[in-house]
Amino acid sequence: MFELFFYGIVLGSIIALGSIGLSLIYGILRFANFAHGDLMTAGAYLALFFVTQLFEWLGIPDNTIGSLSFGIRMIITFPIVMIIISLLSIIIDQILYDPLRMKKSSPVILAMASLGVSFIIQMMVIIIWGSDSLFYKPGILRPAMELPLNIKIRPDQIFIILVVFFSISSLHLFLKYTRMGKAMRATSDNPELAKVTGIQTRNIIRLTWAIGGAMAALGGILYGIDVQLHPGMGWGFLLPLFAAAILGGIGNMYGAMIGGLVLGVVQQLSTSFLLPTYKPAIAFIIMILILIVRPQGIFGGRTLWK
Amino acid sequence: MILLELIELTSGYGKTDILNNFSLTLNKEEILSIIGPNGAGKSTLLKTIFGLLIPKKGTIRFQEEEVTGLSPDKMVRKGMGYVPQTENVFPSLTVQENLEMGAFIKKEINQNKLDEIYALFPILIPKRKEKVGRLSGGMRQMVAMGRALMLDPKVLLLDEPTASLAPLLVGMIFEKIVEINKNGVALIIVEQNAKETLRISHRGCVMAMGRKIFEDKGLAILNNKEIGRLYLGG
Numbered sequence: 001m002f003e004l005f006f007y008g009i010v011l012g013s014i015i016a017l018g019s020i021g022l023s024l025i026y027g028i029l030r031f032a033n034f035a036h037g038d039l040m041t042a043g044a045y046l047a048l049f050f051v052t053q054l055f056e057w058l059g060i061p062d063n064t065i066g067s068l069s070f071g072i073r074m075i076i077t078f079p080i081v082m083i084i085i086s087l088l089s090i091i092i093d094q095i096l097y098d099p100l101r102m103k104k105s106s107p108v109i110l111a112m113a114s115l116g117v118s119f120i121i122q123m124m125v126i127i128i129w130g131s132d133s134l135f136y137k138p139g140i141l142r143p144a145m146e147l148p149l150n151i152k153i154r155p156d157q158i159f160i161i162l163v164v165f166f167s168i169s170s171l172h173l174f175l176k177y178t179r180m181g182k183a184m185r186a187t188s189d190n191p192e193l194a195k196v197t198g199i200q201t202r203n204i205i206r207l208t209w210a211i212g213g214a215m216a217a218l219g220g221i222l223y224g225i226d227v228q229l230h231p232g233m234g235w236g237f238l239l240p241l242f243a244a245a246i247l248g249g250i251g252n253m254y255g256a257m258i259g260g261l262v263l264g265v266v267q268q269l270s271t272s273f274l275l276p277t278y279k280p281a282i283a284f285i286i287m288i289l290i291l292i293v294r295p296q297g298i299f300g301g302r303t304l305w306k
Numbered sequence: 307m308i309l310l311e312l313i314e315l316t317s318g319y320g321k322t323d324i325l326n327n328f329s330l331t332l333n334k335e336e337i338l339s340i341i342g343p344n345g346a347g348k349s350t351l352l353k354t355i356f357g358l359l360i361p362k363k364g365t366i367r368f369q370e371e372e373v374t375g376l377s378p379d380k381m382v383r384k385g386m387g388y389v390p391q392t393e394n395v396f397p398s399l400t401v402q403e404n405l406e407m408g409a410f411i412k413k414e415i416n417q418n419k420l421d422e423i424y425a426l427f428p429i430l431i432p433k434r435k436e437k438v439g440r441l442s443g444g445m446r447q448m449v450a451m452g453r454a455l456m457l458d459p460k461v462l463l464l465d466e467p468t469a470s471l472a473p474l475l476v477g478m479i480f481e482k483i484v485e486i487n488k489n490g491v492a493l494i495i496v497e498q499n500a501k502e503t504l505r506i507s508h509r510g511c512v513m514a515m516g517r518k519i520f521e522d523k524g525l526a527i528l529n530n531k532e533i534g535r536l537y538l539g540g
Binding site for chain 2: 186192195198200
């Protein structure tokens with residue numbers, strides 16, 4: 001049970017990375033980005049290219065660090081892929097969503113467009129890397145450490161939790177104390193008033209995509225390290241991402257964070273009495289229950305249909 | 307000295323014109339109130355001045371410079387402040403953060419300016435770190451006005467600053483408006499509380515159907531029986 005709880009925290013922290021981005025984007029642009037999970041996929045596969053091909057070619061050593069399953073290659077990969085996916089997110093926004101917003105398209109149109117983006121990313125991944133599951137380091141033994149209470153955890157998982165904790169804390173400090181962070185929260189609160197105050201909301205929108213994209217990419221790579229890579233991995237995350245964002249109150253970053261953790265833990269705990277294939281169903285049930293009982297989420301956010 | 311000049315403005319949403327051939331001048335350090343029935347185009351007027359709506363015809367001159375069609379963030383830079391009627395604060399930000407957002411276009415927050423705003427609205431001092439969403443309507447209005455004052459505007463546009471406030475607070479907001487004006491800020495106030503507004507205004511303008519019906523000194527309008535009967539409810 002403790003072990004499942006711990007695995008839930010690991011999964012939950014990865015979900016949190018995605019749902020924070022989803023929630024921030026919803027908060028500022030008021031549309032549900034169905035391609036958010038696929039940004040995770042794109043990040044994970046791009047990291048695969050760096051770790052197994054580009055860095056091999058560049059001759060960067062492939063040693064592992066301590067008892068982790070990866071090494072210096074992966075450490076360099078994190079920031080590079082996060083930046084690339086940030087830029088990719090901004091580019092997608094500029095060529096697709098921005099023109100739609102200019103035409104004052106409804107949020108439904110934007111959501112459908114994002115569904116298209118989702119399919120494009122998935123298909124591109126399949127074309128380039130194939131549809132089989134892949135690993136960053138195939139064949140490596142991933143020994144678990146034994147902790148008291150019979151908890152078996154892998155060093156990678158501790159790494160994941162630390163990285164997520166560090167990145168979410170950084171984001172929190174950014175939003176709370178910097179001028180741009182405050183402007184982002186202000187724009188999420190009231191985009192019209194933000195314009196009236198002289199905030200250039202276009203820059204805020206770009207910044208939001210950049211942060212959302214970077215967080216998603218990080219989540220994707222971490223999931224790849226913890227489990228495996230699969231073209232449909234991000235799509236599979238979509239339901240938990242939405243459920244977490246809605247659970248915490250969509251548009252509310254802190255809610256999305258807690259929502260992600262709760263969802264991860266509940267999903268993992270459910271495997272002690274249900275088949276693991278029912279995990280998405282658990283996410284779905286939580287989402288439906290929240291929408292019926294408390295649509296503004298536990299911590300308050302926007303109602304979805306505002 | 308003319309600060310703001312509107313020349314034959316026509317403006318509206320889509321194909322509907324709400325403002326028709328509207329001309330008006332505002333002098334430096336003057337309080338001008340715009341009164342009139344619902345749907346007269348008062349809010350549309352403020353939105354058009356501030357660049358939230360682009361006029362279809364006409365010219366806006368501000369500090370002897372043409373500013374017709376400039377976007378709100380440029381208007382803010384030119385020295386114009388605007389407080390919308392509703393949703394005029396950032397509810398999930400603290401009082402302090404709301405004020406800081408007022409000076410967003412400046413890279414550095416001017417502490418003296420913040421102190422000035424708190425001196426104008428001392429009631430906000432103990433609430434500095436509270437989220438504005440939790441404050442009462444009156445305090446929110448003060449935060450909204452404080453925010454708009456952060457960049458030392460030459461003119462402040464207030465859209466119904468006392469709408470839905472308790473009578474006690476209405477008086478307080480009007481006192482603050484007079485105080486802001488004494489610091490050298492000109493104001494255009496759109497109000498339903500026509501009598502109180504006219505009492506503190508140097509000049510007033512009565513609007514109906516998107517046009518200017520009448521314009522005079524504030525007290526003169528108050529004493530005008532005809533206008534009183536038609537537009538101020540007796």
